[in-house]
Amino acid sequence: CQASTVRQQRKFPDDFLFGTATASYQIEGAWNEDGKGENIWDYMTHNNPTVIKDVSNGDIAADSYHNYKRDVEIMRELSLDAYRFSLSWSRILPTGMANEVNPAGIEFYNNYINEMLKYNITPMITLYHWDLPQKLQELGGFANPYISDWFADYARVVFENFGDRVKHFITFNEPREICFEGYGTTTKAPILNATAVGTYLCAKHLVIAHAKAYYVYDKEFRASQGGQCGITISVNWFGPHTDSAEDQFAAELKRQAEWGLYAEPIFSSEGGFPKELSQRISEKSAQQGYAKSRLPEFTAEEKALVQGSSDFFGVNHYTGYLISATQAKVQNPVPSLPDDVDAGTIVPAEWPKSASAWLTLSPNSILYALTHLKERYNNPIFYITENGWSTPPEAGLNDDMRGTYYRTALESVLDTLDAGVNLKGYMAWSLVDNFEWMEGYTERFGLYSVDFEDPARTRTPRKSAFIYKHILSNRFIDHTYEPESMTMTID
Numbered sequence: 001c002q003a004s005t006v007r008q009q010r011k012f013p014d015d016f017l018f019g020t021a022t023a024s025y026q027i028e029g030a031w032n033e034d035g036k037g038e039n040i041w042d043y044m045t046h047n048n049p050t051v052i053k054d055v056s057n058g059d060i061a062a063d064s065y066h067n068y069k070r071d072v073e074i075m076r077e078l079s080l081d082a083y084r085f086s087l088s089w090s091r092i093l094p095t096g097m098a099n100e101v102n103p104a105g106i107e108f109y110n111n112y113i114n115e116m117l118k119y120n121i122t123p124m125i126t127l128y129h130w131d132l133p134q135k136l137q138e139l140g141g142f143a144n145p146y147i148s149d150w151f152a153d154y155a156r157v158v159f160e161n162f163g164d165r166v167k168h169f170i171t172f173n174e175p176r177e178i179c180f181e182g183y184g185t186t187t188k189a190p191i192l193n194a195t196a197v198g199t200y201l202c203a204k205h206l207v208i209a210h211a212k213a214y215y216v217y218d219k220e221f222r223a224s225q226g227g228q229c230g231i232t233i234s235v236n237w238f239g240p241h242t243d244s245a246e247d248q249f250a251a252e253l254k255r256q257a258e259w260g261l262y263a264e265p266i267f268s269s270e271g272g273f274p275k276e277l278s279q280r281i282s283e284k285s286a287q288q289g290y291a292k293s294r295l296p297e298f299t300a301e302e303k304a305l306v307q308g309s310s311d312f313f314g315v316n317h318y319t320g321y322l323i324s325a326t327q328a329k330v331q332n333p334v335p336s337l338p339d340d341v342d343a344g345t346i347v348p349a350e351w352p353k354s355a356s357a358w359l360t361l362s363p364n365s366i367l368y369a370l371t372h373l374k375e376r377y378n379n380p381i382f383y384i385t386e387n388g389w390s391t392p393p394e395a396g397l398n399d400d401m402r403g404t405y406y407r408t409a410l411e412s413v414l415d416t417l418d419a420g421v422n423l424k425g426y427m428a429w430s431l432v433d434n435f436e437w438m439e440g441y442t443e444r445f446g447l448y449s450v451d452f453e454d455p456a457r458t459r460t461p462r463k464s465a466f467i468y469k470h471i472l473s474n475r476f477i478d479h480t481y482e483p484e485s486m487t488m489t490i491d
C-alpha cells in the first residue's frame, strides 16, 4: 500500500523489551499436585462452580505445569525478549505462611526460569496474580492488616530462591481487580460483595503489603541481586465525555477510584489516597451515618513507608471509556465505590468490539493513559505489563482483529515514546489461551490457541502470533505484512 512506503518508519529502541504475559491460575493447572495448597480460585470454583460462565475451572487449564518446555519453545518461536508470569503463592507456601516451603514448588519455578534463561529470555515475575492461599482468606485475606506481613514473608522466600537469576519483580497484579472486583463486588474471588468498606480496606492493606515487600527487596536483596521491584496497576483510559467542567471532574474522580486509589499512595509526591476521591467518600460516609469515612486513613508512618516504594510503574492497559457526570448513569449499590463516584460510562458505538463485554478498541488510549501518568507522577520507568484482545472460541486461528488491535496499540506505544514517556517494554496478553476467570474458556486471549479438548493441550499459533513476531523482530510496524504460511519456526 502506497501510504506505508511513503510514511516515515518509526522504530522501537533495541533495548525495548517485547514479551508476553500470563498468570499462574490461568495456565498452570496441576491444582493439587506435588504439595500445592488450595487457593481462593480452587476453593471458589470447586464449592461454587456456577459462578463461572461455562462452569469450568483452572484445575488443568493450559496444563503449563507439565507443558512449560513447550511454552518456552513458543517464546523462542515468537523471538520474545521477555516473559512475564506469576507464581502460585500456595504452590510455594501451601498454607500461605512462610514457615513451610514446598520444595517441589521451588523446583518447578527454577526449571521454568532456567529454561527461559537458556534461550536468553528475560523472566519477569509477578508475585501475586489473584490466587491467594485459601487459609489466608479464611483469616480475612486483604481485609486483615496482617496480610502485609504474610506477603512480605512470602516475598522474601521468592527473592531468596529466584532473585539470583530474576531481575524484574512485580508485587501485585492489578490492585483494583483484587480489591474492587474481589471485595467490593462479585466479579472475582473471593466474591465478598462487601460494597461499603471492602474495597477501601483492601486498598490500604494492599499498598502497605506492596511497600513492605518492596523494602524486603530494597534492604535485603538489592545490593547482592541488583534487580528492580515494582507494581502493576490496571490503567484503562477514562476521558471526559464532553469538555464541560462537570464531565472533566467526573472523569478525574473515576480515574482516582479506578487506579488513583493504588497509584497515588505509591507514586505521588504528596503520598496518601487521592484528594478529591477521599473528600467525596468522607462526605458520603457522613451523609450515610458512618462515624468515620469508609476510606481508612494512613498513619504518617504508613504514608511515608508506601510513598516512593516502587522502582517502576507496571501498566495493564486494554481499553478506554468516556465518563459523564449526567448521562448513562446506572443505579449502583448504596454505599459502594461506584456510588461514591456516581458517574456514567459511555462507549461510542463505532469502537470495534472484542469477545469481552468490557473491551473495545478505543483510539489512542495508550497515549492518553501513559502521558497522563507521566505528568502526574513525574515520569517514572513504565512497563506495559499487559495489553491484548479477545476473540470467541469459534474464531479459531483466524484472528485478524487481534492483529489489527496489536498494530494499533503499538502505533500508540510509538506515539507514547515520541511524547517522552519513560516506557521500557511491552507485554502482550497472552502467550496462550487460558482460563479467563469468571468467563471460563468462553473468551480467548492467546497469540497461540490451546485445544482444551485435547489432553495434551496442543498449542497452535494464530495469525496474530506471526504479526507480533514480525513487529518485534523488525522493531517496526509493517501494516501490510501477511504470514506466508501458518508454520512457525525458531529463528
Ligand code: GBH
Pocket: 023, 026, 173, 174, 177, 187, 234, 316, 318, 357, 358, 386, 429, 436, 445
Ligand atoms: C487482565 O485484567 C488480567 O490481569 C488478566 O488476568 C486477564 O486474563 C486479562 O485482563 C483479560 O481479561 O466487566 O465486571 O465482568 C484486565 C482488567 C478485566 C478489569 C475485565 C475488568 C471486567 C469485569 N479487566 N474486568 S466485568
